[in-house]
Amino acid sequence: MSTGKPFRLRDATPNDVTEITRLVKALAVYEKLGDEAQAGPDDFYRALFGPVPRAHAMLAEMDGRAVGFALWFHNFSTFVGRAGLYVEDVFVEPQSRGLGIGKAFFQVLAKRAVAENCGRMEWSVLDWNAPAIAFYRGIGAVPMGEWTVQRLSGDALLALAEPAE
Secondary structure, three states, rough: OOOOOOEEEOOOOEEEHHHHHHHHHHHHHHOOHHHHHOHHHHHHHHHHHHOOOOOEEEEEEOOEEEEEEEEEEEEEEOOOOEEEEEEEEEEEOOOOOOHHHEEEEHHHHHHHHHOOOOOEEEEOOOOOOOHHHHHHOOOOOOOOOOOOOOOOOOOHHHHHOOOOO
């Protein structure tokens, strides 16, 4: 069935891990974090399609070529008492922006969140990314200014994981 749109969204399959890796690296470059994108196809295969999938992904295609992706997982809110859908990343290649792909990703994810009885849908955005922030306001998202993201990784994570003497 034709949607009248020049793109289609579909759930990722194990055969898509190379394209997902390519798009993640393009996202990292866009976010000025290219050196941080270390994951490869094997990592995405394990995370998305391994014995215990930890995340889910969807691709946007135009003319049979992947031009964007969304990757999400479920978290849990103790206050709401239900799972939430956390959107880790949505990315559309610059030459394919303005066609409604980003909005379509968020619409599909919102439908999934509602169908799965999720209490909310959340994501983070870099504070300098004005076009993304404007887009998010346009779809009804509100900032959580009173919260800051905290991260523990690398040596700090290893140090905390070590048993106390």
